[in-house]
Amino acid sequence: MTGDRRPLSLGDQREAALEHAARIVARAWREFDEARDVETLPSAAMVDLLEEPLPEHGTDVIAGLDLAADVLDASLAQSRPRYLAYIGSSGLEVGALADLLAHSYDINLALDARGATLLEKQTIAWLADFLGFPAGAGSFTSGGTISNITALAAARERALPGSRSAGMGGHRVSLFCSAEAHYSVMRAAELLGIGKDNVRPVPIDDRRRMRPDRLADLIEADVAAGVTPIAVVATAGTTLTGAVDPIAEIAIACRQRAVWLHVDGAYGLPAAAAASTAPLFTGLDQVDSVSVDAHKWMFVPKACSALLVRNKADLATAFSHNEAYIPHEDDELNAVDVTLEYSRPLRALKLWLALRVHGAPAFRDAIEGNVQQARLMYDLARDHPRFEVRLHEPQLSITPIRHVLPGCTDHDAHNEALCRAMQHDGRVYISPAIIDGHTWLRPCFTNFRTTQEDVRVTLAVADEIGQAVCGGH
């Protein structure tokens, strides 16, 4: 009988497999301590392997683990200390261990899971405490995109009660965010029936922050025209430059007009806990909801985002429901009554274990360290004869820099070519950004392994490669 053969068991190789996996992980962690000078690229043999058809015969598990490790080694790993592209993460070691535990137990948080449900609630409370937001409830999600959509679904129901059932009918609606908000806000507008064209891009100031005066004017104009504002999304750390919108002033504009205020802090919100950046987040205690990605600047592996709301009832009003396959016990809400997703893994465990093991001060220090690295990059580039910087210092941990060579006629083409050449060189992985129509290099520091020496090396490598690629433009 197949049931008795346990065709998917590792049998007596189970412990050997676990020990082998542990050796692979330990080797990777040692390698992540220091940046490597060359990248391992997929070999021709690996490309062939990755085009093989569905296996009809199994492979020895030790050999299989080695193949998996080879593929990972030839991949772009954000855990490496000189991965400075986009918004990286770190694969925090204790977080990776927590993932192994969580995935082994494979708990489902769609319904009450006893201990794990209590742990998720405690982690939400710790996170709220860490950030300084008075959360009444929250849940872990798969990313900032889903956290933002979840918050805006709740905002829509508050602005137009009953719209989750009846739709928005003939109501004209709008959503407000800075001109530099993340696309996930537009995506939410698309999915929630608000419509991307009804997202009002609020003008920004010279530090690239939303202008509250212009926001107030735009809301007033919509209300006067019979349009219902669904929400304002303030960004606490824009993806492009790390600008933090002035939350306290925006909160006043929203309170006066009874409009939901959501803070998209997917990237930047953890900096509310670091001494030198905390003042930028004044007013956070006044908002309705916040998103934060622990898989970005709280260093744990993907995917671990959280949505926190001031009032639990707002989530319940938007999401609670009765289905025969998930009955309610007494008046208790199920987890699926306060969030968008059904089956949910125990994402909270990695943050819970990391906070338990390292303590909150270690996180504040690591975030502050990244902020200092961004400022060091700014100072070094500003004082360098062949780099230019933005007019204002970085607000968080993104420092756009530009290589400027006297003989070079097209600096945009030059910086674009430089960035691509750095990506091929392998010592530093960096991404470009277009700011006001011009191409910049955009190092972003969100890795606890990155050091100030990595900042110096990054600038030196950029200058060396920049001089070498200069010829074409």
Ligand SMILES: Cc1ncc(COP(=O)(O)O)c(C=O)c1O
């Ligand atoms: C400000 C901001 N919001 C939302 C997101 C989307 O987050 P995720 O990629 O986790 O869905 C990002 C991603 O970089 C971001 O920077």
